[in-house]
Structures are given as structure tokens and as C-alpha cells.
Amino acid sequence: MDVHGRDLRYFAAVAEELNFTRAAERLFISQPALSKQIRMLEKQLGADLFHRDRRAVRLTAVGEALLPHAHGMLAAWEAAEAAVAEASAAEQHTLVIGMSTSPGRGLLPALRTRLVSRHPHARPVLRQVNWADPSAGLADGSSDVAFVWLPLPDGDRYRYAVVAQEPRLVALPQGHRLARAAADSEGAVDFTDLLDEPFLALPSEAGPLRDYWLALDARDGRAPRIGGVVGSAEETHEAVANGQGVALLATGNASLVVRDEVIAVPVRGISPSRLAVAARRDDERPLVAAYLAAAAKLGAGTS
Amino acid sequence: MDVHGRDLRYFAAVAEELNFTRAAERLFISQPALSKQIRMLEKQLGADLFHRDRRAVRLTAVGEALLPHAHGMLAAWEAAEAAVAEASAAEQHTLVIGMSTSPGRGLLPALRTRLVSRHPHARPVLRQVNWADPSAGLADGSSDVAFVWLPLPDGDRYRYAVVAQEPRLVALPQGHRLARAAADSEGAVDFTDLLDEPFLALPSEAGPLRDYWLALDARDGRAPRIGGVVGSAEETHEAVANGQGVALLATGNASLVVRDEVIAVPVRGISPSRLAVAARRDDERPLVAAYLAAAAKLGAGTS
DNA sequence: TGTTGTGATAGCTATGAGTTATGGATGTCC
DNA sequence: GGACATCCATAACTCATAGCTATCACAACA
Numbered sequence A, B: 001m002d003v004h005g006r007d008l009r010y011f012a013a014v015a016e017e018l019n020f021t022r023a024a025e026r027l028f029i030s031q032p033a034l035s036k037q038i039r040m041l042e043k044q045l046g047a048d049l050f051h052r053d054r055r056a057v058r059l060t061a062v063g064e065a066l067l068p069h070a071h072g073m074l075a076a077w078e079a080a081e082a083a084v085a086e087a088s089a090a091e092q093h094t095l096v097i098g099m100s101t102s103p104g105r106g107l108l109p110a111l112r113t114r115l116v117s118r119h120p121h122a123r124p125v126l127r128q129v130n131w132a133d134p135s136a137g138l139a140d141g142s143s144d145v146a147f148v149w150l151p152l153p154d155g156d157r158y159r160y161a162v163v164a165q166e167p168r169l170v171a172l173p174q175g176h177r178l179a180r181a182a183a184d185s186e187g188a189v190d191f192t193d194l195l196d197e198p199f200l201a202l203p204s205e206a207g208p209l210r211d212y213w214l215a216l217d218a219r220d221g222r223a224p225r226i227g228g229v230v231g232s233a234e235e236t237h238e239a240v241a242n243g244q245g246v247a248l249l250a251t252g253n254a255s256l257v258v259r260d261e262v263i264a265v266p267v268r269g270i271s272p273s274r275l276a277v278a279a280r281r282d283d284e285r286p287l288v289a290a291y292l293a294a295a296a297k298l299g300a301g302t303s
Numbered sequence C: 001t002g003t004t005g006t007g008a009t010a011g012c013t014a015t016g017a018g019t020t021a022t023g024g025a026t027g028t029c030c
Numbered sequence D: 001g002g003a004c005a006t007c008c009a010t011a012a013c014t015c016a017t018a019g020c021t022a023t024c025a026c027a028a029c030a
Helices: A007-019 A020-027 A033-046 A059-094 A105-117 A177-184 A207-213 A233-241 A251-257 A286-302 B003-015 B020-028 B031-045 B062-093 B107-118 B177-184 B210-213 B234-239 B251-257 B286-302
Strands: A050-053 A058-059 A094-099 A124-127 A145-150 A159-165 A170-172 A200-203 A225-229 A246-249 A261-270 A273-280 B051-053 B057-059 B093-100 B123-128 B147-150 B158-166 B168-173 B196-200 B225-229 B247-252 B262-268 B273-280
Touching: A007 A020, A007 A033, A007 A059, A020 A033, A033 B062, A050 B234, A058 A170, A058 B225, A059 A094, A059 B031, A059 B062, A094 A286, A105 A124, A105 A286, A105 B031, A124 A145, A124 A200, A124 A233, A124 B168, A145 A159, A145 A286, A159 A225, A159 A251, A170 A177, A170 A233, A170 A251, A177 A261, A200 A233, A200 A246, A207 A233, A225 A246, A233 A246, A233 A251, A233 A261, A246 A251, A251 A261, A273 A286, B003 B020, B003 B031, B003 B251, B051 B107, B057 B062, B093 B262, B107 B286, B123 B262, B147 B158, B147 B210, B158 B251, B158 B286, B168 B177, B168 B234, B168 B251, B196 B247, B234 B262, B247 B273, B273 B286
Parallel strands: A094 A124, A094 A145, A200 A225, B093 B123, B093 B147, B196 B225
Antiparallel strands: A050 A058, A145 A273, A159 A273, A170 A246, A170 A261, B051 B057, B147 B273, B158 B273, B168 B247, B168 B262
């Protein structure tokens, strides 16, 4: 049914040498092993490939018929191996960078520059991931590294470098009562004033991250009112503008949501947001390590 | 280095099903066996072929690169198998008929007709063999059946059917003294009159056959004079015409030597020649058996 | 929360691809 | 013609591997 490529290689060698002993030497196996393998191949094909005269070995008609196919298949396999090696190398040098929203803050160009200076062959590829996955593709392997918001669910599966720590804002519809209140109070609001507001939440799959953007730890155990579930910056903008609810934002992301009817004001009394570059803890590939190292350096510089 | 075709087949199946269990069923092997084989292939290539998410199996970039090659090689092997089968069938139906000189006597067309009436696919192929090989190619396998002169050296290795038994003639140059003597004596000569003539002999490799055409058994142990060694009808004609020696002939072969300066006259006192169709005793192939059977029938009819 | 589906793992067996040692036939050299 | 070299086949053994069954781990789903 199938052949082992080796058998074809052996066959081609014997066909070329027309001498089992020399062919075996060339193949770095013993002569009996070669004899046996050729016999097995002949048995499998149900036809002799060589005429073993006492004095000479020569191809039979069947052998002649097989030889060009054997050469073709050996060449085809070499080509296949080369294709695999190439694809493999390309994969080695590709770094998939997951992100839920554009990290902005000039981070991507800075990290890219640092990465390619260390690994000139590196090909960073950006990948947008739904907000439902707080690991931005790390969990299912679709990203190699990712921009994530801390805290990360299953945090011990990852390692990360914080690249930005910023106060959180709240996005409000332009006419909201708290928008006016903030204008009176140094342009900020207390989180306690937001406790009864309906909040836009991440999908429940987001786990701890959903709780974090609801600032659950600042609510003293009282459940938040959920005004809706959002999966992207665009949806958030729409929902806020429509008055479905308010939403906490990282300062660096305000520009994605604030426009038209929506404004954002700082919130006092909650922890700042922390944006990190993360990778799977067990992923030791050089490119991944280099990207994380670059991020750590950047984070150290800007914190 | 090499692949087993089986592994490519397995890979292609999994790539198509994107499900190990179903692919294994389709391949009539167990799922663990398939898993293991794919892992081995991946290990051999040094790259993963499939992305095994908990929920889904999908090809990696490397797998995508390999797949078309795998399909190509599987198709190539099918083509190779077909080529082998075809060549094998052709060989099955080919009967190589060895002969030292054309057997004449209408034997070839008669036997050919009988053979193809029994085996319509049979392709008889004629092969001229040097006189040095009295088995006309049977010994070294270059003929399947052969027209031979009895006695045959290593006679027990062959089986045969006598197709012609004829008095032997002697070929003489036209002006030879015995040519005239024969004309006086019923057109024949006694072998005793030839004892001192130089004889043309077959090459020494011919063994008993050489002795036979020197009629050694009719010489009472006295060595013949050898006038030369001949390897074909043409050489014999030349040598006789030149007076190098005389030569015994089968009646049916006289026409090959007798022309121009050479005549042939019957010889009294020696056994007749026996022409047979022979095959290797251990060669039981239907075509060979059929040819021999046809020869036996023909021999029985004409003897 | 049990059930189903799916892939990986473990442990076993049989096959097969390799080894060395040896046999037997042929050809070669003095 | 005898010693020797060449060459393919066979025998007996070893070790890797391709297959099996049984089972686990995990996700999806009802």
C-alpha cells in the first residue's frame, strides 16, 4: 500500500550501482540489510526489481518502470522537507502580538524597534482579539505575546511586564449630572458617586477583569448595576452615548471612546489601571523573551 | 530523512477530517496509534503540524506547507504502483524464446499460433543467442524457453520436448574429394571417411554439445582435428568455403550454410540430430508450460 | 452534574529493520 | 588447479516502532 521513502532510496542506490555491496556501503548499512530490504520491496510490489545473475545485477523491466517514479518521489520529498523547513523558519521568526484595543501610548513602535534591533529576522504580527478573552489570545495560543490589563485570570500561567499605570476615568454621556459635578470639583468625581450608576460590563468570560473594570473591590460587596455588556471600544462609545450606562477607562484609552456625545473624567478612590505585556509562562522562545524584556525596560523607564 | 508513505497518508487524513478520532476510523487504526504517528512525524520534521486546541484541531502554517506535498507524493506513489503493475503484467505475458540459429521447419509460426490460441495476451519475443551458450539463454535466465540441440549440458536442470529428429549432414567445400565420392555413393558419405578431416568446432563453453557436433562418440576415443572455432551459421559458411574444415549440420539447418561454394551431404554411421524446445525445470509459469506443451504435441505429430 | 466527545498517556505485543557471522558460487591469480 | 577475493543470500539475534487495549483529563452540553 505505502512505501517507506527509505526503500525507494535503497532501490535507487542499487539501481545506480548495480552492486549490492557497494550500494550498501554508500547507504551506510550492511549488505544483508540492503538485500533484505530490496527483497521486501519486491515482495510488496509482487514483482522482482533486479535480475540477480551470478555474475551481475541488473534491473528488470519492472525495475526500469519504477526507477523514474522513485527518483521523482525522492525529489518530491526533498522539496516537501524544504517547504516545511521554510515554513518552520517563518514561524520561528513570527511573533503574534495580541491586543484587545490598540495599546496606543507609542508602545507598539517602541517595542517593535527594540525587538528588531535584537532579532533582525523577527516579523511582529498584530492581532486584534475580542474583549471576551482577557488574555488577548495567549490562553488559546493564537497570540505569542499580548497587551493585557491586570489582573489577568489564571495569572500564574503568565508572566508579564507592566508598561503603563494610569488613573482610571469614567466615560459619561455629555449631559450626565456627574459631568457637571466634575466640572465643579477639580474636574474629577468620587467613585462613591458612581455606585448607583448602571455600568457597562465586559462579557462574563472575562472573569476577574470584568470585576476589575466594575471596580468591584471599591463597592464594599454591593453588587453593581449592569447596564449592558460591551465587547469593543466602538460598542462602549455607542452604549455610553445612548445612556445605557457608564464605563471605567484607562487614561491612555480615553481617545477611543471620547468623542461626539461622550466625555471622560478622572475617578478618585479606585486603583489605577495597569497595562502589561504578557506571555505564557512556559513559553521560552527567544522572540517572546526579547519582547517581554523590551517591555520590561520600557515599563521601568516610564513608571 | 525519509518518510513512510503511511505517515503522509495519516497526515492527509487528519488534515482533511481535522479530527483524530474520525480520521483514525477512516484509516482503520485506533485513535492512539494515529495520535502517536502524527506526533512522530512532527518530531521528525521538528515542527508541529496541527494546533491541538482543547476544542479543535487545525493545521499550523507548517502543516499547510506540507499538505500539498503530501498529496502530491501520495498521488505519485499511486502512479508508481500503477506503472509497476503494468510492467509486471507485460512481463507476465512476455515469453522470451531463445534460439542459436533460426529453428526453421515452420516451427516458430506453428508454436506461436498454438500459444496465442491458449493465451491470447501472450507476447512471444524472439531472441538470438550466441552458439557459445548451448542452452540458448535458459541458463542465465535471458530466455524463458529455447530451441536447443540435444544433448544439453546440465541436462537435468531442464525439461524439453523434441520437435525434430533428422539425419546429420556434413558441409563441404564444393571441390572437396568427399563431395565427389558422395556423388558416386548414393549421395552420402561414411563418417569413417571424415575421421581425418579438420572439423569446425563450437566454442569450448558449449561442452557436450561441442563434442556432439564433432561426433566424438563415433571416433573410438581418437581426438578430432580441429580446423577452427565457429560461433554462427555465417562463420561456418565462410570457414567451410575457405577450406578451414568441414562441419556436421542438422538437415533442417542445411539451407543456412549451403550456398555458393559449400554443399552438404548426408553422413552414415552417426546418430541423427535432435532439436528440442526446452525450459528450466523449475520454471512452472503458465506461458512456459503452454509453449512446451505445444512443442510436445508438435513433436509427437511429426516424429 | 452526569454524559458525551476528543485527544493524550501507559503498558503491552508483534513486526520489522538493522546487526554479525557464515555459506556458496564465480572469477582470478600464480 | 588450488588459494583467494568478490558478491549475494541466509541465519540468528537485538532493538526500535507501529499497532493494540485500557484509561485519564478536559471541554462541551444537556
